[in-house]
Amino acid sequence: MAPLNIFILGGTGYVGGTVIVDILKRGNHEITALVRSKEKALALEALKLGSLNVVLGTATDAAVVDSCVQEADIIIDTYDSDNVEGTAVLLGACKKRFDNTKEKVTLIHVSGCAVLKDEAMGKFASETIWDDTDVDKLAQLPPTQPHRVVDLQVLEADTEGYVNSYIVIPGAIYGHADNLLSQAGIQRDTDLGPRMVIDHVIALAGTPAAIGGGFNLWPWVHVEDVSTLILTILDNLESAPHGREGYYFAENIEITWGWVAAMVAKYMGTPFADVRAFTKEEVARFFPPPNDALVPLMAGNCRYRGTRGRALGWTPKYDKDHLERDVARLTASKIQA
Numbered sequence: 001m002a003p004l005n006i007f008i009l010g011g012t013g014y015v016g017g018t019v020i021v022d023i024l025k026r027g028n029h030e031i032t033a034l035v036r037s038k039e040k041a042l043a044l045e046a047l048k049l050g051s052l053n054v055v056l057g058t059a060t061d062a063a064v065v066d067s068c069v070q071e072a073d074i075i076i077d078t079y080d081s082d083n084v085e086g087t088a089v090l091l092g093a094c095k096k097r098f099d100n101t102k103e104k105v106t107l108i109h110v111s112g113c114a115v116l117k118d119e120a121m122g123k124f125a126s127e128t129i130w131d132d133t134d135v136d137k138l139a140q141l142p143p144t145q146p147h148r149v150v151d152l153q154v155l156e157a158d159t160e161g162y163v164n165s166y167i168v169i170p171g172a173i174y175g176h177a178d179n180l181l182s183q184a185g186i187q188r189d190t191d192l193g194p195r196m197v198i199d200h201v202i203a204l205a206g207t208p209a210a211i212g213g214g215f216n217l218w219p220w221v222h223v224e225d226v227s228t229l230i231l232t233i234l235d236n237l238e239s240a241p242h243g244r245e246g247y248y249f250a251e252n253i254e255i256t257w258g259w260v261a262a263m264v265a266k267y268m269g270t271p272f273a274d275v276r277a278f279t280k281e282e283v284a285r286f287f288p289p290p291n292d293a294l295v296p297l298m299a300g301n302c303r304y305r306g307t308r309g310r311a312l313g314w315t316p317k318y319d320k321d322h323l324e325r326d327v328a329r330l331t332a333s334k335i336q337a
Contacts, residue, residue: 004073006032007069009077010078012035012187014173014191020052022227023231033052034055043185059086059087069097074106082147087153091153091163098161099162105162107157111167116130119300120301121296122214123213126303129304132248135244135247155243164237164246165242167248172219174221175224176189193298196298201261206268207272209282210256210258211278211298214259216302217254218302219249221252222252222316235312248308250306251304253318255320
């Protein structure tokens, strides 16, 4: 692939930082990273990564975003899957670029699997399984679903013809980001799912419990596998579908939330035969406002299969055994803290 100018939003985040490191390993692309923290921007510049340019700003800094977009061949947006205002700023810059040059820019946007969640409240495992090739079914998702409003903004830009959009939808992301950015203290793991489960089981003295009993199923995926899916799309832009057909589900593991709680109990040395449901009092305790908004997300089913990425050659490598080892690692570190 010819050298490209890649603009990354959220470049010091869990996914964005991993993507930057993986692209830098290739050594043939120019990267511009939007960083909102002055401290992190200076730390990133201090690493003197030759093909990496650091720009200080947020996704709503219109002048900064516009300047970066005008120079970009590819935009990878890992900033915030619910940032309606920031997405409008980004797409406005893309539209301006197209009006001036008549050239479309490629936009790879990272969304989230909660866009598919149901209202199980942890009480059952759904039989509904989505597939990223079922575009007619995906088109029926209502705008009330999490992340959907931003996804619709991106899809509309593709329909209007000034971007080629690719929407990556990862499951619950886990895994330790061990790279030059994390080692410099710039990038940190934000694997919220396993960390919250661990905190709750520890708070209950090793009793495994989950919302509604944790029978609901979710896809899980390692942060490195999310990054390799993004790079797989990048490597196959000439053949990879975009727009309405440009959904790419990132998944490699399917488990119940109760399974995670049981694994935490196991590695605390207090295994139980069954996972029980949180009491109403425990839900209020563990999910005070504004975190109460997480309850229907974590308690819903979200089952899907990533067909498109695999058809392009994406091969996720982290499996359920690795996830269990990672839960064990996180549990031990939390207990020792």
